[in-house]
Amino acid sequence: MISFDDGYKTVHTNLLPILYKFEKKYGRKVKVVLFINPGNLTSKNSVNSAHLGCQELREGFKKGFYDIQSHGMNHKNLANLPRHQLVNELLKARTELRKCTQDLDIEQTVASHFAYPYGAYNKQVKYYVSKYYLSSYLYNDQILNYSCLKDYYKIPRLIVNRQKSTKQLIEIAQGMHPKKYQKKC
Numbered sequence: 201m202i203s204f205d206d207g208y209k210t211v212h213t214n215l216l217p218i219l220y221k222f223e224k225k226y227g228r229k230v231k232v233v234l235f236i237n238p239g240n241l242t243s244k245n246s247v248n249s250a251h252l253g254c255q256e257l258r259e260g261f262k263k264g265f266y267d268i269q270s271h272g273m274n275h276k277n278l279a280n281l282p283r284h285q286l287v288n289e290l291l292k293a294r295t296e297l298r299k300c301t302q303d304l305d306i307e308q309t310v311a312s313h314f315a316y317p318y319g320a321y322n323k324q325v326k327y328y329v330s331k332y333y334l335s336s337y338l339y340n341d342q343i344l345n346y347s348c349l350k351d352y353y354k355i356p357r358l359i360v361n362r363q364k365s366t367k368q369l370i371e372i373a374q375g376m377h378p379k380k381y382q383k384k385c
């Protein structure tokens with residue numbers, strides 16, 4: 201599973217064209233997961249915004265390229281928030297994402313899963329996320345091992361950023377990930 205956090209505009213300008221190209225070349229769709237903060241969604245497709253607008257999100261979703269999930273309303277560190285603000289971040293994000301995709305999301309798949317902003321969580325955060333979402337994802341540079349996975353609210357993800365070389369990425373994609381990425385059961 202490939203996921204993209206924070207809903208940057210580049211998802212629409214760089215990633216979506218690649219997904220269209222893949223479909224044309226290989227005759228099948230590649231779907232990516234987007235963890236979005238609806239508080240950052242621009243209402244009109246403003247050219248200056250670094251973030252996606254609802255209309256842009258809808259295009260990729262309608263075409264079947266996006267699996268849209270929640271990353272909290274405003275990308276707050278949830279572990280630092282009082283309870284009422286935490287709940288608000290979780291619920292408002294879900295409501296707003298579903299509002300944006302309402303007519304397109306017949307099976308209600310949008311905003312059913314969560315990714316902790318900054319990967320930050322504690323007991324309280326985990327408890328409330330588990331009340332409103334089916335699973336939650338970390339940002340911890342660990343590879344998912346299904347036989348180890350007991351807690352659906354602590355699903356590991358590998359980190360991909362500019363610090364990782366192309367060679368490393370290819371190795372990871374081929375399953376040749378070094379030991380440090382593998383979590384012990």
Ligand SMILES: [Zn+2]
Binds near residue numbers: 205206275
């Ligand atoms: Zn984030």
